[in-house]
Amino acid sequence: MTTLYIRHPARADSEGALARFALVADGGALIQQGDGVLKGMGELIASSRRVVLLLAAADVTLLHVKVPPLSAARLRAALPNLVEEQVLGDPEECVLVAAPAAGADGLRAIAVAQRAWLEALVRSVLAQGARAVAAFPAQLCLPLAPGNASAAIDSGGITIRHGQYHGLGLAIAGEPAMALQTVRALAGDTPLTLYVPQEQLGEYQALCAEAGPAVTLEAEHWAHWIAGSKSTSLDLVPGLGSAGAKARDWQRWKWPVRLALLAVVVNLAGLNYEWLRLKREADNTRQAMVQIFRAAYPKETVISNNLERQMSQKIAQARGASGQVGPDEFTFQAAALGEAVRTLGKPPELAALTFRERTTTIKLKPEGADPALAGTLKPGLAKHKLDVSDIAANTLLLRTAGAKP
Numbered sequence: 001m002t003t004l005y006i007r008h009p010a011r012a013d014s015e016g017a018l019a020r021f022a023l024v025a026d027g028g029a030l031i032q033q034g035d036g037v038l039k040g041m042g043e044l045i046a047s048s049r050r051v052v053l054l055l056a057a058a059d060v061t062l063l064h065v066k067v068p069p070l071s072a073a074r075l076r077a078a079l080p081n082l083v084e085e086q087v088l089g090d091p092e093e094c095v096l097v098a099a100p101a102a103g104a105d106g107l108r109a110i111a112v113a114q115r116a117w118l119e120a121l122v123r124s125v126l127a128q129g130a131r132a133v134a135a136f137p138a139q140l141c142l143p144l145a146p147g148n149a150s151a152a153i154d155s156g157g158i159t160i161r162h163g164q165y166h167g168l169g170l171a172i173a174g175e176p177a178m179a180l181q182t183v184r185a186l187a188g189d190t191p192l193t194l195y196v197p198q199e200q201l202g203e204y205q206a207l208c209a210e211a212g213p214a215v216t217l218e219a220e221h222w223a224h225w226i227a228g229s230k231s232t233s234l235d236l237v238p239g240l241g242s243a244g245a246k247a248r249d250w251q252r253w254k255w256p257v258r259l260a261l262l263a264v265v266v267n268l269a270g271l272n273y274e275w276l277r278l279k280r281e282a283d284n285t286r287q288a289m290v291q292i293f294r295a296a297y298p299k300e301t302v303i304s305n306n307l308e309r310q311m312s313q314k315i316a317q318a319r320g321a322s323g324q325v326g327p328d329e330f331t332f333q334a335a336a337l338g339e340a341v342r343t344l345g346k347p348p349e350l351a352a353l354t355f356r357e358r359t360t361t362i363k364l365k366p367e368g369a370d371p372a373l374a375g376t377l378k379p380g381l382a383k384h385k386l387d388v389s390d391i392a393a394n395t396l397l398l399r400t401a402g403a404k405p
Helices: 042-047 072-082 115-127 176-187 198-211 222-229 237-244 250-296 307-321 330-342 373-382
Strands: 002-007 019-025 030-036 050-055 061-066 094-098 107-114 133-137 149-154 157-163 166-170 192-196 215-219 350-356 359-364 386-392 395-400
Touching (some): 002 222, 050 115, 107 115, 115 237, 250 307, 330 359, 330 395, 373 395
Parallel strands (some): 050 133
Antiparallel strands (some): 019 030, 094 107, 157 166, 359 395
């Protein structure tokens, strides 16, 4: 992945001047550099993971204002009032971004840029396919050594940085001698590192020799700007709000969304077809069961919804009429209980037997109750395929083994 750095010319010269750019790999290697019109960099912009705009120092003013301790949201709302006396025109027409608090005195650096111009610039980059955009003041993208000042002179003007969040710029540099004199005056007595174009290095070396040893001269290179940009976090794009965010390209999702909807429709149709098939099978099975029931019991006029249970009841009645008794009938269960009780040394005293829903509830008299009675009766009832369990004090439940409670 790569990052595209673009040094945008000052607004005063943006119509005729070209923007310088550098394409840098994540490891820091310089892949490509050059200059051109911003609108013609679409291929480079679209292929980069991130685009970093270095705004001309003359287009971004850095103010230093005493700011009360406020949350981030309240600070954004208060910024127009805090800088109103130091900004020409309406602060609402400016992008205002506060730097992080640097000390206990409450002074904060506030970057100020024209909103309409910056919004148009960022939208132009986003329209060419940028994934993420950042915009830093160029004066804060110069390398800075502690106790020193840094400056750059080129055809675009003068850029100077004399603190972490201190710097300014002039759109017109003038002759080398005049430019050097201006930079020296702005830097004061602070030791100065001056970056100039490679082709003018000899001319400035001669001028610096006359200016004294307080100026260190170096040939300008993209490595200086890239390293300097990583030393600041004062990004102006968040100050644009939603205008600085990339608009979603819904056109790209048109066919994926259509295919997803088609897949949903196909699956719903398949589910409905399967449900209808199963319902048809269930209806056919019930009709077959009703026909079998009517054939077996032609005199039965009422057929309940629980046909299986009704059929079981009829079969049980038929078995009872023929002398066959099943384990889910009271006669069978009572007989089996009596047989099991007779094997005990001391038979329990029964208070009541209640038969309901193919189960027998056995209530014992309290004076003759035995807590281990259920366990004692189990072996004798198991051979009749019956099961007994405690359900309450002095109360047992007798039912067919394996039946659901």
